[in-house]
Amino acid sequence: MTLDIQKIRADFPVLDQQVNGSPLIYFDNAATTQKPKSVIDALSHYYALDNANIHRGLHALAERATTAYELTRTKIKEFINAPSSDQIILTAGTTGSINLVAQTFGRANFSKGDKILISNLEHHSNIVPWQMIAEEKGAIIEVIPVDERGVLDLEAFRNLLDASVKLVAVNHVSNAIGTINPIAEMIQLAHAHGAKVMIDGAQSIAHLDIDVQALDIDFFAFSAHKLFGPTGVGVLYGKRELLESMPPYQGGGEMIKEVSFEGTTYNELPYKFEAGTPNIADVIALSAAIDYVNALSKEALFTQELALLAYATEQLSTIPGLKIIGTAPDKIAVISFVIDGIHPQDLGVLLDKFGIAIRTGHHCVQPLMKRFGLPGTCRASFAFYNTFEEIDLFVKALRRSINMLQ
Amino acid sequence: MAQSIQETQEDLIEEFGLFDDWADKYEYLIDLGKKLPNLPEVFKTEENVIKGCQSRVWLHADKQGDQIVFEADSEAVIVKGLISMLIRVLSNHTAEEIMKADLYFIDQIGMSQHLAQTRSNGLLSMVKQMKNYALAFSAK
Ligand SMILES: Cc1ncc(COP(=O)(O)O)c(C=O)c1O
Numbered sequence: 001m002t003l004d005i006q007k008i009r010a011d012f013p014v015l016d017q018q019v020n021g022s023p024l025i026y027f028d029n030a031a032t033t034q035k036p037k038s039v040i041d042a043l044s045h046y047y048a049l050d051n052a053n054i055h056r057g058l059h060a061l062a063e064r065a066t067t068a069y070e071l072t073r074t075k076i077k078e079f080i081n082a083p084s085s086d087q088i089i090l091t092a093g094t095t096g097s098i099n100l101v102a103q104t105f106g107r108a109n110f111s112k113g114d115k116i117l118i119s120n121l122e123h124h125s126n127i128v129p130w131q132m133i134a135e136e137k138g139a140i141i142e143v144i145p146v147d148e149r150g151v152l153d154l155e156a157f158r159n160l161l162d163a164s165v166k167l168v169a170v171n172h173v174s175n176a177i178g179t180i181n182p183i184a185e186m187i188q189l190a191h192a193h194g195a196k197v198m199i200d201g202a203q204s205i206a207h208l209d210i211d212v213q214a215l216d217i218d219f220f221a222f223s224a225h226k227l228f229g230p231t232g233v234g235v236l237y238g239k240r241e242l243l244e245s246m247p248p249y250q251g252g253g254e255m256i257k258e259v260s261f262e263g264t265t266y267n268e269l270p271y272k273f274e275a276g277t278p279n280i281a282d283v284i285a286l287s288a289a290i291d292y293v294n295a296l297s298k299e300a301l302f303t304q305e306l307a308l309l310a311y312a313t314e315q316l317s318t319i320p321g322l323k324i325i326g327t328a329p330d331k332i333a334v335i336s337f338v339i340d341g342i343h344p345q346d347l348g349v350l351l352d353k354f355g356i357a358i359r360t361g362h363h364c365v366q367p368l369m370k371r372f373g374l375p376g377t378c379r380a381s382f383a384f385y386n387t388f389e390e391i392d393l394f395v396k397a398l399r400r401s402i403n404m405l406q
Numbered sequence: 407m408a409q410s411i412q413e414t415q416e417d418l419i420e421e422f423g424l425f426d427d428w429a430d431k432y433e434y435l436i437d438l439g440k441k442l443p444n445l446p447e448v449f450k451t452e453e454n455v456i457k458g459c460q461s462r463v464w465l466h467a468d469k470q471g472d473q474i475v476f477e478a479d480s481e482a483v484i485v486k487g488l489i490s491m492l493i494r495v496l497s498n499h500t501a502e503e504i505m506k507a508d509l510y511f512i513d514q515i516g517m518s519q520h521l522a523q524t525r526s527n528g529l530l531s532m533v534k535q536m537k538n539y540a541l542a543f544s545a546k
Contacts, residue, residue, distance in 0.1 A: 020428070343482035345460045346436075350484075353428050361460050375481070376460065404433055405483060 003296065003304055009385050011036040011292075022355030025390045030175050030334050030381035031359055032225045033206060036292045039229055042285040054280055055254065055271075069280055072287045073270070079290050080220065081211040082237050086269040089236040089243070090283055094202040095125040097221035097236035098169070100273060101198055102129035104246040105219070106167070112138035115165045117195070119144040119152055120371050121174040121181070124364045126200045130169060144170070146371060150177045150326040158189060165195040172204035176363040176379065177326025178309075178334030180208070187216055196242065202226055206293070206383075207302050207332045212237050229289035230282035236273070243269050250275040301384040305333040308382045308391065315395045319402070325377050333382040336363075342405050344378045350401035356394055411503055414495045415511035422515035431516065432484070439486030442493070445479035456535050459528035461485055467539035473498050474543055476536060488520060488529050496536055501544035505537055 009015050012034045017024050026034060046068070052061035054069050070085070077085040091097045110116070116130050120143055134141050144157045152170075161168075168190040173180050187197045198219035201210060205222040212220050219242070224233035238246075248255055248266050252275035257265040266272050293301065312335055316322055321340035338344065348360035361376040362369045369376060380394065409417075425431045449466040456463040461482035468475045476497040480486040495511065496504050512518055512529070520529040 343461050345482040346484045348460075350432060353432065375462075400429075404429070404436060 003300055003384065005304070005385065005387055008296070009387075011038070012385055013037055013040070015385060019355035019357075020353050025354075025356040025386075025394060027380040027382060027386065027390075027394065028357045028359050029383040029386075030178075030203060030226075030363075030379065032231070033228045033383055034385070035228055035230070036289070038288040038292055039285050042288040043230065043281055046281045046284050050284075051281075053277055065280060065284070068284045068287070069278075072283050072290075075287050075290045076235055079210070079294075080205075080235075080237055081213055083213060084240070087237055087240055087243060089238070089270045089273045090278055091221075091234040091236055091273075092232055092279065093223040093225070093234035094200060094221045095129075095223075095234070097219075097234050098126055098198070098200065099129045100236055100249050101219050101221075101238075102133045104249050104273075105196075105242065106130070106133035106137070106139075108245070108247055109166055110134070110137040110139040113164060114139045115160075115162075116141050117144060117157070117160055117165055117168045117170075117190075118142075119170045119181070120146045120368055121150070121152065121176070121179060122169070122171060122365065122367070123175055123200065123202070124366070125202075126169055126171060127367070139166070143367075146179075146368070149328050150174065150179045150368075151328045152179070152181055152186075154182070154185070154189075157186065161189060161193040161195065163194060165190070165193060167196050167198060169198040169200070171200040171202065172208065172210075173201075173332050174326070174365075174368075175203045175334070176365040176368055176377070177328070177336045178203075178331035178381075179326060179328040180204070180330040180332060182330075183217075184215055191216065203332065203334075207298070207305065209298060218242060224282065224286045224289065227286075227289055228292060229286040232279045233282045233286055240269070243273075248272050248275075252276045254278075296384075302332075304384045305382055308386055308388070309333040309335070311388055312380065312382070312391045312394075315391060316398075319395070319399060321402075325372055325374065334379060335381075336377040336379045338374060338377050339402060342402065344376050346405050347378050347398070347401055350404060351394075351397055354393075354397035354401075356397055408498055411495055411499060411507045415509070415514075418491060418495070418511045419514045428516075435487035435491075435517075436483050437487070438490040439480075439483040439488075442478070442486050442490040445477050449477065450479065456528055456531050459485065459531060463489065463528065463532065465489070465532065465535050465539075467536070467543070469543050472500050474501060474504060474540055476539075478532075485528075488517065489532055492529075492532055492536060501540040504540035505544070507537075509533060 014034050050064045052065040054066040073085045073088045076088045142160050145153045190197045196218040199217050201220050201222040206227045218239050220237040222235050225231040255267050255272055255275040257267050323338050325336040344360035359379045445464055450464045454464040454466050461480055463480040465478045476493045478489045
């Protein structure tokens with residue numbers, strides 16, 4: 001299937017605007033993706049017609065809202081091929097999902113001297129929650145190194161694995177440099193040593209096919225806003241026996257079966273981990289985002305993105321003094337780069353003047369920046385709605401900015 | 407007799423008034439940044455770093471007579487240009503003048519976007535830090 005990019009662009013209202021006098025070029029998709037009109041419509045439809053609290057009311061609106069909310073759960077289950085929808089926990093985002101696992105699985109399973117393996121590629125969201133629980137439990141965090149290309153060192157990973165490793169927490173794809181990690185192999189290795197694996201799928205969910213059963217993933221986390229859906233919604237998938245054995249996280253309404261002052265019995269999965277009124281509208285609108293991606297096919301979208309990546313890499317390589325950071329053979333459409341003698345922030349400011357949105361700075365991966373000896377990089381990240389013409393304009397604006405700065 | 411804070415702001419507004427597109431404005435700003443003398447390494451201390459900037463910015467203040475003299479540096483040249491203007495406006499004035507200065511020129515020359523809280527280049531933090539120095543010196 002070939003994609004009609006102009007038709008696709010028309011589905012994303014935000015793309016059709018001028019910024020600082022030029023047409024917007026949005027190359028910050030790794031930070032958050034734009035939303036198709038169907039997602040925006042689902043949000044306003046919900047508030048205009050169906051708004052009610054869910055799971056508790058008997059009336060018609062409560063029924064409609066509950067049905068729509070639970071339909072999203074089913075769609076997520078299918079999207080990542082989970083065995084059952086009650087293994088889909090709705091959270092506030094990837095960060096929320098990782099903290100949930102750290103504070104429940106970690107609290108119940110880590111003890112003094114146990115090891116948690118993370119990688120040098122991790123986002124702060126997949127570092128700090130582990131540091132917090134490790135400090136509390138006396139567990140030790142060890143780091144899988146990366147090579148010059150930004151590829152994880154699997155030999156070092158093998159050597160780090162032993163019986164004291166309780167959990168391996170790695171991202172599927174690096175947000176800062178785009179590396180796709182060989183998680184299937186890593187999961188097999190970890191399981192052979194009795195360790196569980198948590199995959200941070202924030203950057204893979206929109207681009208790669210995810211089958212949590214085929215990959216034998218123990219925990220998988222992602223954010224709706226990186227999948228063309230709304231902010232404030234995240235997902236945690238977990239294997240049933242793990243989720244069932246984990247203590248509840250936050251206490252409150254919805255997560256209980258029976259409450260008395262003598263004690264409380266907890267609700268079943270997934271509600272055990274969903275205390276309080278959830279983000280109903282945004283969860284419901286996530287359905288529309290999943291439908292959108294499914295209708296176009298993730299594979300076709302990723303093929304388009306890889307073509308953009310190849311073209312942009314080739315074009316950027318013609319700029320003198322430009323160095324691409326992250327040259328793994330398997331990457332998503334993310335290009336991090338630096339330019340000799342120019343601070344990334346200066347480029348970010350000037351490109352914004354050309355109406356071009358890129359990200360500059362440390363991208364919430366300070367340990368990775370340190371690994372490359374850089375304070376930060378410029379990062380352009382593409383989505384299927386970006387075009388080759390936009391890349392040409394970007395490269396032209398970049399040359400002009402470099403001229404201004406040198 | 408040195409210029410007042412207001413007079414320097416008026417000068418800057420006039421200078422920027424000559425440019426009719428953003429590129430000329432930014433080229434001028436970049437030029438200001440390049441011309442600002444580098445801060446001696448001894449002053450590039452952790453203490454002198456202004457927090458909340460995406461690039462590192464150092465600000466050093468000294469009291470000479472009843473006036474405060476600022477020197478600053480940054481890794482990013484546009485930030486250096488912005489701070490060079492702040493120095494031109496605020497340096498060599500008394501603590502009291504600095505504390506009550508209303509820096510309207512930033513808006514008038516079309517650079518107010520750099521003042522927003524969300525801007526990680528921290529022009530706002532620089533202004534705050536300069537005023538903090540003035541406050542600290544006046545308390546001494
Ligand atoms: C790899 C990775 N992990 C975690 C996160 C955190 O996601 P959120 O802020 O949506 O919780 C991000 C977002 O930038 C990410 O790219």
